[in-house]
Every structure is written in C-alpha cells, then in structure tokens.
Amino acid sequence: MLFESRNLEYNHPGQKTLVFPDISLASGESLLVLGKSGSGKTTLLNLLAGLLKPKAGEVVLANKDFSQMKGQEMDLFRGKEIGIVFQKPHLLAALNVKENLQMAHFFSKKKGQDIGQLLAELGLSEKAKSSVLTLSEGEAQRVSIARALANSPKLILADEPTSSLDDENTEKVIQLLKTQAAKIGAALIIVTHDQRVKAHIPNFVEVNPS
C-alpha cells in the first residue's frame, strides 16, 4: 500500500479522545472522509498532513512512518511528499499565478511537474501572468490545486475543496483532483460534506464522534 493510517487517536486539550477509522490506499486511489460537524474530520486531515501529532497510531506514506516526525524534518517531508488543498485557496497575493506555483517548487527543493504543462491541464494557461487577486473563486481553487500538485506529491489532501463552488466548478475541481492523482500515482483524500462530490468518489470512511 502507498498510504496507510492505523489506530489513530488524538486529544484536543480538555476534549474527549477522538478515535479514527483506519485508511489504506494504493497509488492512484481516492477516498472521501465523511462525518458530522465536529466529529473530527479536520483533525484527521491535520494528522494525515503531519500538522498534528497523534496520541496513538501511525501514518505511513511510501513505507515511512511520519506520525512522530517533527520540526524541519516534517516540513521538508511534507513539502516533498504531501500536497494540501484548503477550503479557501491560500495564495500569495503579491505574486502572480505562475509565481505562486514556482514557490512550491522552491520550498520543496524537488524537481516537480512542468508548471506550464500543469497550468494548461488545469485550463489556466491564459492566467499564468495574472495577479491571483483577479481570479474567480473557481479559478483560484484550481490554482491552489495546481500548487498542491506542483511537486508531484505521493499524498494529496483536500479539506472541503468544493464548498464555495458552483456545480460546474465542483465537477471540474473533482475531476482534476482525480485525474491528476491518478496521473502522478498519488493517493487522494478529500474531506467533504458536499453531496455532489459523493457521486464521483464512491470509496469513503466515516468519522464518528466517540
């Protein structure tokens, strides 16, 4: 398996212990994380991104357990191997579209995908030199997907990536995530409430409040 998380538990201060379902994904496979508000979906995503350390359990990507990795070692590992798409695109306002993607290459110190080709595949070639402030919401979300993919990560994590998009852009964003994950052989995990996404990705786990 390319990616596995096992027996994960987490404690927010003063809260009940959250216990998570195990996940196991091969290269190119996609999975939805479903669950009620407050059940722990974002916490799970943060554990899978190495942004939080679990109280128990392990997270293994390409045979490496990174669940207890810290500091610079974790940042470097994440920069190389994990692409994250947030609910709202976090782009650098001072930079244009292409420069935002170049930053991802710069920080990961890894030769990733060709940026021109990636922009073309995401239908953004004409926006390469545009300020990110001038993009529509759908375009900005596609740029943030391009940025998450720029280093050809082995794991792509997306937190409610379609919640502010219309049907057409939702369809586009999900297809892009799926086809790009398959193309670069990554595992794809999407946290969502969005019924529209369930139609495209049948594989899911549910986080239940313990």
Ligand SMILES: Nc1ncnc2c1ncn2[C@@H]1O[C@H](COP(=O)(O)OP(=O)(O)OP(=O)(O)O)[C@@H](O)[C@H]1O
């Ligand atoms: N920093 C924190 N400190 C204390 N408790 C927290 C913290 N972050 C989250 N929690 C609690 O942990 C639980 C899980 O939160 P989390 O954000 O992971 O849920 P979620 O399923 O993503 O919710 P939503 O769908 O509403 O975004 C909730 O009860 C929340 O109040």
